[in-house]
Amino acid sequence: MGIKKEIVDRFKNVLKKENLKFTNQRFLVFSALLTNEGHFDCDDLIRIINKKDGNVSRATAYRTLDLLVKYDFARKMVLDDGIAKYENKILSKHHDHMIDIETDEIIEFVNDEIERIQEEIAKSHGYKIVKHVHQLFVKKIK
Amino acid sequence: MGIKKEIVDRFKNVLKKENLKFTNQRFLVFSALLTNEGHFDCDDLIRIINKKDGNVSRATAYRTLDLLVKYDFARKMVLDDGIAKYENKILSKHHDHMIDIETDEIIEFVNDEIERIQEEIAKSHGYKIVKHVHQLFVKKIK
DNA sequence: ATTATTGCAAATCCTTTGCAGTACC
DNA sequence: GGTACTGCAAAGGATTTGCAATAAT
Numbered sequence: 001m002g003i004k005k006e007i008v009d010r011f012k013n014v015l016k017k018e019n020l021k022f023t024n025q026r027f028l029v030f031s032a033l034l035t036n037e038g039h040f041d042c043d044d045l046i047r048i049i050n051k052k053d054g055n056v057s058r059a060t061a062y063r064t065l066d067l068l069v070k071y072d073f074a075r076k077m078v079l080d081d082g083i084a085k086y087e088n089k090i091l092s093k094h095h096d097h098m099i100d101i102e103t104d105e106i107i108e109f110v111n112d113e114i115e116r117i118q119e120e121i122a123k124s125h126g127y128k129i130v131k132h133v134h135q136l137f138v139k140k141i142k
Numbered sequence: 143m144g145i146k147k148e149i150v151d152r153f154k155n156v157l158k159k160e161n162l163k164f165t166n167q168r169f170l171v172f173s174a175l176l177t178n179e180g181h182f183d184c185d186d187l188i189r190i191i192n193k194k195d196g197n198v199s200r201a202t203a204y205r206t207l208d209l210l211v212k213y214d215f216a217r218k219m220v221l222d223d224g225i226a227k228y229e230n231k232i233l234s235k236h237h238d239h240m241i242d243i244e245t246d247e248i249i250e251f252v253n254d255e256i257e258r259i260q261e262e263i264a265k266s267h268g269y270k271i272v273k274h275v276h277q278l279f280v281k282k283i284k
Numbered sequence: 285a286t287t288a289t290t291g292c293a294a295a296t297c298c299t300t301t302g303c304a305g306t307a308c309c
Numbered sequence: 310g311g312t313a314c315t316g317c318a319a320a321g322g323a324t325t326t327g328c329a330a331t332a333a334t
Contacts, residue, residue, distance in 0.1 A: 021288060021333055042323080057291045062324060082224045082298080083323070098264060101272055109263055114256050118278055121251050122240060127280035130243055134276045136260060138269035163308060163313060184298080199316045204299060224323075225298070290331070300321070307314070 003034050007073075007090055014071045025056045029064040033074055037092060039085040075131055096134040109136075145176050149232055156213045167198045171206040175216055179234070181227040181248050219277075221246075238276040251278075 011030055015022050031053075032045045040048070042061050049056050056064075065086055068074035075089040094115075098107040114134070122129045153172055157164050173195075174187045182190070184203050191198050198206075207228055210216035217231040221241060237250040256276070264271045 019288080023289065023333075025290070055291095058323095059292080059325075060290060063289095076222055078220050078222050078224055080218055080220050080226075082220055082226070084222070084224070098267065098269065100269065107267060111259055111263060114259055117253055117256055121253060122278055122280050123283075125240065125249060125251075125280075126283055127240065127242070127278075128283050130279050130281050132276070132278045134274075136264055136269075136274045137272050138264050138267075139272050141265075141268055141270050161313080165308080165314065167315070197316095200298095201300080201317080202315060205314095286334090288331105288333075290329105292328090292330105294325105294327085296325070297323090298321100299323105300319105302319085303317090305315090305317105308312085309310100 003031060007034065011071075011073065014067070018067075020067075024054065025060045026064050026067075028053050028056050029061055030068065030073065033065075033068060033086060034088050034090060037088065039077065039087045041083050041085055045086070077133060096136075098136040098138050101137050101139055145173060149176065153213075153215065156209070160209075162209075166196065167202045168206050168209075170195055170198050171203055172210065172215065175207075175210060175228060176230050176232060179230065181219065181229045183225050183227055187228070221277075238278075240278040240280050243279050243281055 008030075011027075012022055015026070020026075028049045029045060032048045033040070036048060042058060042065065045065075046056060046058065046061055049061075065074060065076070065084075069076045069086070073088075073090055074086045077085045077087070079085070095108040095110050096114075098109055099105075100107070118132060119129060150172075153169075154164055157168070162168075170191045171187060174190045175182070178190060184200060184207065187207075188198060188200065188203055191203075207216060207218070207226075211218045211228070215230075215232055216228045219227045219229070219239070221227070223246075235252070237252045238256075240249040240251055241247070242249070260274065261271060
């Protein structure tokens with residue numbers, strides 16, 4: 001159930017490199033994100049942590065999340081509501097989302113051709129893709 | 143330099159339909175967005191308006207922008223900094239966005255093949271696309 | 285011991301809202 | 310004259326920050 005030792009070590013190395021200490025709070029935020037699937041805002045994660053393991057303040061959670069994003073353990077995404085959502089970037093397979101605007105049902109999809117063309121577009125402008133958001137808001141055909 | 147009468151009329155009709163009045167402030171916000179190309183936050187637009195035509199308060203600007211988004215005159219986009227950006231949706235051809243995460247520069251792109259595959263994916267699940275968000279967060283290749 | 289870390293509360297930033305005065309029909 | 314509109318200033322909500330107490334090495 002735990003996180004692979006290799007990943008935890010990677011986290012420890014990042015901390016060392018940044019002259020930061022490996023504290024329980026930082027580990028709790030790190031674990032909350034890496035052992036749960038989905039998109040969480042800061043308070044979701046704090047709730048998850050408080051439910052079983054301990055306590056982390058919002059200040060610390062945000063500070064740690066910034067760090068996780070900076071070192072590619074987490075992906076940050078802000079939709080139109082302006083609330084930052086974070087998701088596991090290490091263990092989750094990539095996928096995009098199709099959202100049924102009438103039922104809120106979420107269907108995942110991946111299309112290699114789209115992935116390939118995206119990369120090509122970025123490259124042709126001299127860029128490489130760091131992350132992307134691709135969401136189809138859809139409606140059932142009657 | 144003006145906006146096509148047809149578009150202004152469409153705006154007037156929306157206002158009528160919503161029991162709202164066609165006021166100078168609403169028209170200034172509407173014009174600021176529809177006669178400028180680019181992605182603007184609320185204060186950008188207020189600055190544009192104040193520079194030549196008059197004054198609009200932030201409250202009114204936000205209220206009008208909501209309306210413009212609701213009726214498809216404007217597109218709203220929120221990136222990781224949490225600041226809402228608005229762009230002309232009427233006069234600009236459909237496009238997606240590539241965002242340089244180091245400079246915040248926004249580059250537009252369109253790819254017919256991606257558009258086609260998207261539709262196909264939705265259709266194969268029995269859906270049609272109402273709108274979509276496709277953003278590539280990129281980084282210059284050194 | 286020394287240096288970084290934490291949590292709190294205050295501060296910030298963008299955005300929304302209540303309200304009193306103003307403008308529109 | 311009666312509604313709807315505006316701008317102000319205050320309120321809101323998410324995130325950040327200063328600081329004194331606390332924990333890690």
